Amino acid sequence: MIELRGVHFSYPGREVLRGVDLRIERGELFGLLGPNGAGKSTLILHLNGVLKPKKGKVLVEGLDPAEKPREVRRKVGVVFQDPNDQLFSPTVFEDVAFGPYNLGLRGEELRERVLWALRAVGMEDYADRETKELSFGEKKRVAIATVLAMEPEVVVLDEPFANLDLGGKRTMRDVIMSLRARGKTVVLASHEAHYLSLCDRVALMDAGRIVTVGKPGEILGNPELLRKHNLDVPPLAELFLSLGLPVPRTVEEGKRLLEGWRRGGY
Numbered sequence: 154m155i156e157l158r159g160v161h162f163s164y165p166g167r168e169v170l171r172g173v174d175l176r177i178e179r180g181e182l183f184g185l186l187g188p189n190g191a192g193k194s195t196l197i198l199h200l201n202g203v204l205k206p207k208k209g210k211v212l213v214e215g216l217d218p219a220e221k222p223r224e225v226r227r228k229v230g231v232v233f234q235d236p237n238d239q240l241f242s243p244t245v246f247e248d249v250a251f252g253p254y255n256l257g258l259r260g261e262e263l264r265e266r267v268l269w270a271l272r273a274v275g276m277e278d279y280a281d282r283e284t285k286e287l288s289f290g291e292k293k294r295v296a297i298a299t300v301l302a303m304e305p306e307v308v309v310l311d312e313p314f315a316n317l318d319l320g321g322k323r324t325m326r327d328v329i330m331s332l333r334a335r336g337k338t339v340v341l342a343s344h345e346a347h348y349l350s351l352c353d354r355v356a357l358m359d360a361g362r363i364v365t366v367g368k369p370g371e372i373l374g375n376p377e378l379l380r381k382h383n384l385d386v387p388p389l390a391e392l393f394l395s396l397g398l399p400v401p402r403t404v405e406e407g408k409r410l411l412e413g414w415r416r417g418g419y
């Protein structure tokens with residue numbers, strides 16, 4: 154479980170988190186939605202102790218990341234927005250091996266772990282490639298593998314879908330759903346609401362505060378709320394709302410709703 158209580162944080166001369174209260178349950182797929190500059194990345198950096206609150210408290214599975222950063226970083230893996238911030242080794246294998254090596258894995262066990270993590274993101278054939286030669290989307294997948302290889306309990310993904318093509322987005326979605334199926338807590342931060350429809354719950358954040366928390370349908374199905382906070386209304390949400398239907402979470406649910414609407418409507 155992740156808990157933030159009254160968290161305040163300032164960069165020099167700029168207050169960015171202004172009393173954040175949030176609770177994310179174990180095993181939840183949780184969305185953090187907010188416009189550019191809302192404070193999402195700053196909040197995320199509090200979850201693994203990179204930043205410390207000026208006021209308030211952060212607890213991850215009962216541990217304070219500011220007091221026990223090493224223990225917390227074993228539990229929480231953060232995938233940054235820009236994979237270039239995450240990758241620094243000459244080869245893909247070495248980049249992915251770095252974390253588990255530091256956890257004490259060696260030899261065949263280490264190799265197996267690295268290849269497993271690369272397989273999970275569809276990059277097993279890239280193990281011997283030079284990291285700097287990869288495309289942005291390939292780097293993004295490798296960045297996720299570096300986190301998966303540590304087997305963290307919580308995986309935090311900052312703008313995971315940004316700058317990926319359709320194939321990259323599909324892989325990302327599959328990775329997220331498989332993490333969830335394996336009982337991991339997953340936090341997705343995005344300024345694009347439609348990517349968060351697959352979440353169990355979504356928190357809307359703006360100007361350093363949590364505005365509201367609800368089911369994705371409650372947030373994505375509220376165009377006034379989204380527009381008020383400079384967020385795009387997903388076209389599909391508008392379509393379902395215009396038909397008087399709730400906003401579905403999955404394509405299957407959408408198909409069922411449309412089928413019911415068609416039967417009732419004609």
Ligand SMILES: Nc1ncnc2c1ncn2[C@@H]1O[C@H](COP(=O)(O)OP(=O)(O)OP(=O)(O)O)[C@@H](O)[C@H]1O
Pocket residue numbers: 164165167169187188189190191192193194195196344
């Ligand atoms: N290192 C820094 N020093 C000073 N100000 C910063 C720093 N990092 C971020 N900020 C400021 O803090 C505010 C929140 O930034 P943050 O990156 O947390 O927002 P965000 O919600 O993740 O935005 P985005 O969707 O654009 O990634 C912004 O106004 C930003 O300019």
